[in-house]
Amino acid sequence: MSVTASSLRPTTSGVLLSEVAGAVSGSRRGADVQVSGITHDSRAVHDGDVYVAFAGARFHGSEFIEEAMANGAVAVLTDEVGAAVADAVGLSCIVVPDVRQVLGAASSMIYGNPAESMTMVGITGTNGKTTTAYLLDAALRAAGRTTGLIGTITTTIDGESVASIRTTPEATDLFALLAVMKERGVDAVVMEVSSHALVMGRVNGVIFDSMGFTNLSQDHLDFHHTMENYLAAKALAFTPIHARQGVVLLLNDDSQLWSRSLMGLAQIPLTVIRDTNVSGDGSDVTFRVNAGGGNSATVKSTADEVEVVTQLAGSWNVLNAVLAQQLAVSVGVSADLAIAGISSVSSVPGRLEPVQVRENPIEGFVDYAHTPDAVEQVVSELRSLAGTQRKLVVVIGCGGDRDAFKRPLMGAAAARWADVVVITDDNPRSEDPAIIRAAVMTGAASANASASLVNVADRQAAIQQAVDLAGPDGLVAVLGKGHETGQEVAGVVTPFDDRAALRRALGGDQ
Template sequence: MSAPTALPLRPATQQPVLLSIVAASCGGVLVGDDLEVLGITHDSRSVVAGDVFVALSGERFDGSAFIESALKAGAIAVLTDEHGQSVAAAADVPHIVVSDVRAVLGKAASRVYGDPANNLSLIGITGTNGKTTTAYMVDAALRAAGKKTGLIGTITTTIDGQNIDSIRTTPEATDLYALLGVMAERGVEAVVMEVSSHALVMGRVGGLIFDVMGFTNLTQDHLDFHKSMDEYFQAKAMAFTPEHARSGVVVLTADASQPWSTKLIDQASIPLTVIAPAGLLDGDHVATLTAARGDAHGQSAVLALAGSSLEVTTPMLGSWNVRNAALAIELAVQVGVAGELASIGVGSLVAVPGRLERITSAHSDIEAFVDYAHTPDAVERVVAELRVIAGARRLVTVIGCGGDRDSTKRSLMGAAAARLSDVVVITDDNPRSEDPAAIRAEVMAGAASVDHEVSLTEVADRRLAIQQAIDLAQPDGVVAVLGKGHESGQEVASVVTAFDDRLVVTHLLGGAQ
């Protein structure tokens, strides 16, 4: 794949659109001249001449405060609410007035960029854990069927194999529709997209109707934003309504996520296929997953639906990945890919960056694994998997927790790491604007609370923490470095510096060239 390209991209062959047409698409009132516009953006720093500037207000910024700078940069019109109307009127610029900018932004952006989703098959994936891996698997299944694909998610965005750095899991609506326009322009046929709960609540996917939406699981995360698990669930459930998807596929498992999956099955207002272990649920639209088995070389199972069965295999570690693989296959099938081809494609995906990524060196007998696990459930699953791999060998886990996020999960993550590890090294993750020592103390308290003999140590500097973990794992132990996965930077005191767990581990194991 090619080197990353800067966002945001826009279609090269964009056709002008009248403001009156944009206003009609989002139920707005046009005040002023009916000009032709070429683009739309919510970020005054990304304005291109001929744009509509969206005065979108967030938690920290008032969008109307940037109208003047957007106009100086070349914007010729404004989309705003009543709050920003006076600013736009004072600037004597055409403006579209709506009651809720965020609620209609997707529809407006879609119209500006020529409704690109109409020419694409859209596959969405939501859930707490497993979105990225499942998205990569679906992409592999589609490519095995010869389709040109687009992928939008946490790690990267790709357009027919071209890598573009991702800023967030689901882009803001203006960037998203421009990106879909580029994909359609370049001949992409199907787009796989991770859909976060934030994106659903904040209208980033407004106006999009996915052909099929997949659900991986729901466990604790983002309670700084959603305030309760039920509120978090309701955000995810929005994806399983006719406003967002035509059909859905839900994974049902016999674990802590089961009540939420069951609730979604009951509440969804679109046709569903449910993937479940044999005996857990019966029905015409239930695909059973049986004979699941796995080892250090991967996982396999049999997926059966409507009298036919299919072998599901993945070389990826993690018992949960056979469920991700089954979900990916079913999602691909629902957009027209033959099951056998989908299975071949999924089975060809060897790894996903920063997802239980194994790192070894000719200079050491230690096995190291880097994983993005940043929820209590994910930490517990990964450590349990590595406990099996380690066997009698020492398992040393490096963990921290992000700042300015759900603080209630910190002690739970510490406890999850400690239950099956021999040693836990508590360090900084992305403290952001919070006091790193206070975050570490919360993680340490959770780790110290478990009824299990485990050695606990605290090393603030993440590089030194990884070095100590490797030292403690000598001569042939297993090291788990959790929390950041694919990330290439660490945010401390709101400053991001280059830091990639995978590169650091490779170097410290002696594998750097």
Template sequence: MPLTDGPGADGARGPLKLSDVAQVLGTSVAAGAPTPAPPGTPVTGVTLDSRRVRPGDLYAALPGANVHGARFAAQAAASGAVAALTDPAGADLVAAAGLPALVVDDPRAVLGDLAARIHGRPGDVLTTVGVTGTNGKTTTAYLVESLLRSAGWTTGLLGTVETRIAGERVDSVRTTPEAPDLHALLARMVAAGVRGCALEVSSHALVQHRVDGLVLDVALFTNLSQDHLDFHGSMEEYFAAKASLFTPAHARRGVVWVEEDGAPDASWGRRLARRASVPVVTVGAGDADWRVTDVRTGRAGSTFHLSGTLPGGPVELDLTCPLPGDFNVANAALAAVAVLHLGPAPAVVAAGLAAAEGVPGRMQTVVRDGAPLVVVDYAHTPDALDRVLRTLRGITPGRLVAVFGAGGDRDRGKRPLMGAAVAALADVAVVTDDNPRSEDAAAVRAAVLAGARSGPAEVLEVADRAAALDAALARCRGAGDTVLLAGKGHETGQEAAGVVTPFDDRAAAAHALQRWARTHTHEDTRGAAGAARGGRP
């Protein structure tokens, strides 16, 4: 919820004082013992993690899934926190730690706007483009950032794979950072001279108020299909979370992909366009404000025609996208329309798209002369697997083999649907472990296998992921075959029973191809060892 203005709330006037924070929250400072911080104490940062508190920070002591953050208030105080923001359940714990307490009923609901104020509202300085949807968020955000950079902008990127600030890479922990981290990163971007930032916005982030305090210049919607129902409960609730981005509290305008009538999950985009309470333009291959026509796809990517209208008049563009797949045509068209509405010339956008690079772990190929093509992709939903396999089927003259699994502690309902999607399109479906997390790995595989055995594909179960890849390659005959290694993409570890073991699908694929080559005499021994190439199968 928005906070009321108070003295010193404008970041340009210097740091907020503790009394200012209390005023904008509509509460008072409950004194800690034995020496409460004076009301004029400056608040220079905010964090949810007691281990990351720095002197001058406000510690947000929120209730967690297993333990209340207020239990770590003493650690925060020892590190220099000036006060703690908490709820009534945490108030006594904060007081016992000797920290002044700012107590509100729902601290998470006010944290985003408060973090924005503490950091001087950096989102108001930047031009921001946010991308939401089940699939395609990462690729679309990458494309937006790439197009802005090609237009001469200094850019930032926030997402699943990485965070970049004016070319400097910062590791990402989650798709959308917690609100204090988000606004701190945006402030770093402002300090680094960034003009435009592209970011992924997950449904979890919207429900948990992680993007509160940021009003996007443009919000993009890619698609909606089953995922995260363990968190949202139903597709309607999942849709409502996504739709909340297209309101004045979060965005100034929207760009929405609409599927053609009759396509799976076709209604969500059109429903969103009708429901949005900010101006929206639609993009699609059918009835849309911006139309995508004359699509031609191949191994090297796609070409398509994009037509629509800007305030200055009609636009007609022939575009080249170096990322393969019809789904990447949709991602590219969304990115292009968003950037066109921000001012770069159509010719600049066209040139920038043609020069765009692949995204790590998204349709990333691992190749070896004379060997099957291995494609590493993050696809981990039924719809994403369907889209990727349809693309690969169109460019694979031989056998198509898929290696995949489902994540533990996540939406259980999608597991048999994932199996069915693969078995309907691949010649061989190899079910293996993804990230079992705290669940029994065999039980997760069993749920996937239940769906896979409903289709015509040969079905194998191989628990070990590296061995599963070997089994997949053993079903291949040569260079005309393709193996999809799906689910983990850019990830560099596999989580099981609370332990993360180093594992990179791309490196595993290169090693598996080396092993395959030793047993196949038609291998060109002069060929180089397997190498990853982003986005160009």
């Protein structure tokens, strides 16, 4: 079995079930057993574990209590429904009204409260979390810190990578992972914090030393339903139960309104990093993107004035670099060391990642852009790179079982700037892929009547057609999946990597 972040377990001496019950203000039933681990997956139970049983979308975890017991569980953390089953099979339990909300506290107690002895820095926002996390990790390492990184692409423990299952792990997995990091000498952790994680209590039990905010634009409305709910979810990160201080980007664009709204909801001290073209308080940190390529910015605070430079392509990445630098400073890293670390990062997987073949003059790029705002940023940037003489071809799709409202908006964002938009499948999951493509196509057609639109279901064929349409010196951008290595259709994930697919289409090695 391959090692993933969710499968790692620390070495623990264990605690009494009564101690866990006290930490979550729960009622203990049965023997006061020694427990050494905790999991919400009955298949992943180790000897001595607490099994967590709560109501899910399709079933209640209590249905698997006997399986968990057979696998070595010695107790259950559950509600009254699960407690009845635990009582019937003679298994000790802790009973609470809302299991999800106490998972963090229970897991933290069992694994020795690992977050309390490490510097914890979180990053939330719609776009830019992953790149900012990579840059911040480099800044901390430049300052001599031994780091852990938890995010969308990968999890790293002092430079060693293990696969990530989701942006923010479930609380049971998160605290096991943090305990492993602590065992291996990590003293600073950078973590992407998703809105789902905040609402579902995955980071309950962690108080971040600093929390960064990138921006807010439309995404995840299948879950949050409204932008106001989405904002409220992000704002949870800026309350005393989750963070001691916050660092917020205030940009001169459409995200400014949402950033200001978040600032109004925040209940912790904030450092505001404000574009010099935006009005604000005299105590704000200000920044100005420097002319000549957009990969550096002058950042001015009450303490100093410095230049932050990034090697990363994309004008938006200098904003991620500025946020990373100020987050590093907020946890005690000197400005100069932070800048040195940030400037050492030359790429982030699947983020405007170049894909080229020596024999083919076409420039190829793969990017994770999967929101209307991210697509707009990437494609407009590539339009500037292509100019008016070179053809820009964009391959795009939208995920199934996710925010359907953004599909036409993403198509429109691509068509506004591209000469050709090839619309294809991107993890349709349980939905009819043709319906998803039609929604993207509708948005693209409404935005730019002069753009050529092509509908190709098969993603490899779509990428090949994009290359064929680009001309001898065109640009091809494949958007949506970035670093991902699988395509999910009807519950089955098959291997697929946009970077490899684009390389094949360009005539490179398989």
